[in-house]
Amino acid sequence: MEKREPKDLSIYDKRFEEDPSSFNDFQAMDYVKELKNQGRNDEAIEAGKTFLQVGEGLTGYINHYGYALYNKFINVDENQIKEKEDLFFSIVDEIASLCKQEKYSPLEATINKAMKYVMNKQPVDYKKLSDLLDKLDVKTLSIEPFINKAGKEYESKREKWYRIKVRCLYELGNYRDCVEIANMAYTQPIKWHYNNLNWVKYYRASSLVQLERYEEAENEFISLGNKIPNVDSFEVLYKLYMNTGKEKEAYTNLIYKFFTAGYSLKQLSLYEKVFNIVKDGKNPEVAALANALIYKMKAELGQDVTDCTIADEYKELDSSTIYDRFYNQLMEHLDAYITRYEGKVVYYNKDKEFGSIYQEDEDNLFFRQADYIYDEIVEKRDVVEYSIMKTYDVKKQVPTTKAILLKTLYEDINY
DSSP, X not given: OXXXXXXXXXXXXXXXXXXXXXXXXXXXXXXXXXXXXXXXHHHHHHHHHHHHHHOTTOOTTHHHHHHHHIIIIISSOHHHHHHTHHHHHHHHHHHHHHOOSSTTOSHHHHHHHHHHHHHHSSSOOHHHHHHHHHTSOGGGSOOSOEEOTTOOEEOOHHHHHHHHHHHHHHHTTOHHHHHHHHHHHHTSOOOOOTTHHHXXXXXXXXXXXXXXXXXXXXXXXHHHTTOSTTOOXXXXXXXXXXXXXXXXXXXXXXXXXXXXXXXXXXXXXXXXXXXXXXXXXSSHHHHXXXXXXXXXXXXXXXXXXXXXXXXXXXXXXXXXXXXXXXXXXXXXXXXXXXXXXXEEEEEEETTTTEEEEOOTTSOOEEEEGGGBSSOOOOOTTEEEEEEEEEEEETTTXXXXXXXXXXXXXXXXXXX
């Protein structure tokens, strides 16, 4: 394709100098566009400002004027923005006030550039970020995922808007608005990418806690499980239960996490929480072993043990050995700390290693063999002891419960 020769603007230049009010809509648009396209951004900006003052009824030039402003003041590196930050945001405001959200408009590109700058600063100014998002009409943002030249798919513009807006509202303490916007996000015909939808759910659930809508928050956190990096749902639910007077539920969740985590020096903070449950003396041996475990782990990690104690009988043991003893004793005395139930196994699938326990007047209770305290052979007709934990049925998309921390008591031969 032949390179297009720059348009001769000498006639426009002379006419603009003599009487800018004489331009009609097409001429004003054509003049500002050509100045911009030829790299004469300063002149395009001057022409645009003049037409704003004297060009009553002229509109066609506005997006080109906006792009000239974008080229000169917005599409620059962050160091330049930092040097003249007030000017940068005043130009953002000017473009947002003049340019509609439409094809060939610089508005979205301007807001995206400003948002990127704000998000790269620490700490993030969530008020400024939220105000920038408000300059866009989310309903008109595209729901089509962005696909780069390599064919990789990324979030759509509307998905990005909801993802960031929900976070902003939560960080600003606008919890009701956060829940409302999150609810709106759920109704959008969006193809969600990465963990974006889960983050929307997380900030919604966290806002529900602040609004004291605890049951809704609990169900949302349960549905999330551990789908969000660096967010421990067990920890979140533990705090939720402890702050709402549900100690038994908190302890059940915590001990189940202890059960699934296994032994690791990295789990010291978890073991310390469990220690706080058992230290009250309901079972002296369990409390002594918990003390010894914390002491040994801190010593092996090179941490201060001044405030820790250890009985003489455990001093020669390493933390791994003490952990095994603590685990066995805790599991043998669970009824001292959490609610325990008895029931009969009425169904078990050996291949898939799951089954159900009979519950009178309720649906049978689901369990997995992996949640047995010890490595046992599971049989139909077993009478088992267990605790109950809330969970989420992914298939049915509803909160439910399951049996955990199971152990076989006996086989009911009269079943």
